[in-house]
Amino acid sequence: MNCQGCHRESGRGAPPEINSVIDPVRATSVAVITERMKKSGGEMNKADVIELAKQSKALLLLRLHKGGQDMPPPVLREAEIAAVFDYLEQLSGVPGAEKKQLAVKEPIYRVGEQIVKATCHTCHDAAGPNPSPQTILDGAIPPLSSLTARVSLAEFVRKVTKGAPITMGTPPMSYRGRMPVFGQLSEDEAAAAYQYLGAYPPISRR
Ligand code: HEC
Ligand code: HEC
Numbered sequence: 570m571n572c573q574g575c576h577r578e579s580g581r582g583a584p585p586e587i588n589s590v591i592d593p594v595r596a597t598s599v600a601v602i603t604e605r606m607k608k609s610g611g612e613m614n615k616a617d618v619i620e621l622a623k624q625s626k627a628l629l630l631l632r633l634h635k636g637g638q639d640m641p642p643p644v645l646r647e648a649e650i651a652a653v654f655d656y657l658e659q660l661s662g663v664p665g666a667e668k669k670q671l672a673v674k675e676p677i678y679r680v681g682e683q684i685v686k687a688t689c690h691t692c693h694d695a696a697g698p699n700p701s702p703q704t705i706l707d708g709a710i711p712p713l714s715s716l717t718a719r720v721s722l723a724e725f726v727r728k729v730t731k732g733a734p735i736t737m738g739t740p741p742m743s744y745r746g747r748m749p750v751f752g753q754l755s756e757d758e759a760a761a762a763y764q765y766l767g768a769y770p771p772i773s774r775r
Contacts, residue, residue, distance in 0.1 A: 570680065570683040570684055570687065570688075570758070571643050571645065571653075571683045571686070571687045572590070572643070572653070572687070573687070573688075573753060574684075574687030574688035574691065575587050575640070575687065575691075576589070576590050578753050579660075580594075580657070580660045580661065586639075590657060590660075590661070591660070591661045591662075593625065593628070593629055593632075594629065594657045594658060594660070594661040594663065595661050595662070595663060596621075596622070596625035597622055597625040597626040597629055597658075597663075598622060598658070598663045598664070599618055599619055599622045600663070600664050600665075601663060601664070602618050602621055602622055603618055606618070629654070629657075630650070630654070633645065633650045633653060633654065634650070644686075648671075648673050649673055651671055652670075652671040652672070652673045655669055655670050655671050656670065677761045677764055677765075678761070678764060678765045678768055678769065680758060680761040680765075681758075681761035681762040681763070681764055681765025681766070682765050682769070684754065684758060684759075684761065684762045684765075685713065685762050685765055685766060685771075688751065688754075689713060689762065690713070692710055692748070693710055693711065693712060693713045693716075694710070694712045694713065694773075695712060695713050695714060695771035695772065695773055696712050696713070696714040696771050696772055696773035697712040697714070697715075697773065698712075699711060699712070699715040699718070699719065700715075702736050702737050702738055702739065702741040703737070703738060703739045705735065705736075705737045706737035706738040706739075706744075712771070713766060713771040714766075714770050714771045714772070716763075716766055717763060717766050717767045717770075722760060722763050725759065725760075725762075725763045726756050726759040726760055726763070728748065729750070729751050729754060729759040729762070730750065730751065730752070730754055730755070730756055730759050731750060732745070732746075732748075732750040733746075734746060
């Protein structure tokens with residue numbers, strides 16, 4: 570949920586701006602490196618392969634803690650990082666990964682927080698004035714802090730998972746709007762985002 574806002578559900582991102590996560594994850598696997606070597610006819614001793622995989626794993630773990638040059642730090646607990654790591658291996662087709670998946674129990678607010686920070690925050694500011702129908706028609710995007718006051722839980726879930734019209738202009742009229750539909754989010758996940766925004770109203774950091 571944290572990563573897919575940028576890297577998509579498949580992990581393949583949107584190159585060249587957002588790199589795919591698949592190759593850096595595959596590079597952490599001794600089995601994958603060994604197989605790649607065999608295919609290309611190259612040779613490498615076992616110790617070197619293990620060392621290479623170890624270095625790639627250290628790089629990936631560093632990124633999961635600190636982010637990258639253009640990637641914000643993910644802000645995950647150690648248990649979450651361990652679970653994400655194993656999930657990334659499965660997503661990338663690392664042999665045996667499906668047998669070592671870890672489950673972490675997450676409060677609903679935490680699920681909502683990940684969705685809001687990774688997916689909604691790319692367009693919506695945290696806080697600011699609640700725009701009028703006319704300023705929305707002119708291009709304003711309502712801040713995250715205004716959403717729970719603007720719409721009900723049901724309207725919110727519909728806007729996110731199926732798309733919904735919005736009132737714009739003078740006189741106010743109903744339009745389809747410009748926000749994309751987020752088909753990868755379930756209704757429960759969209760509801761978690763609403764609950765998070767209601768319980769922890771965003772404040773401006775600027
Ligand atoms: C806000 C957008 C954003 C989010 C969220 C995000 N990333 Fe990234 N990621 C990027 C961008 C942009 C790059 C390429 C530039 C860079 O390295 O900073 C990148 C690069 C990467 C790379 C390196 C790719 C390569 O070719 O070396 C990996 C691996 C990666 N991300 C994994 C993750 C994981 C795992 C998560 C979730 C925990 C995540 N990212 C969340 C934007 C994001
Ligand atoms: C690509 C930009 C973009 C992203 C990402 C985005 N939104 Fe929006 N959102 C908009 C725009 C633009 C509007 C103004 C209305 C419209 O054009 O549909 C809007 C309006 C809304 C509204 C309607 C408010 C009203 O008064 O009807 C809700 C609710 C909302 N967004 C929730 C979300 C949530 C939750 C997320 C994250 C899952 C999200 N948005 C992600 C662009 C975005």
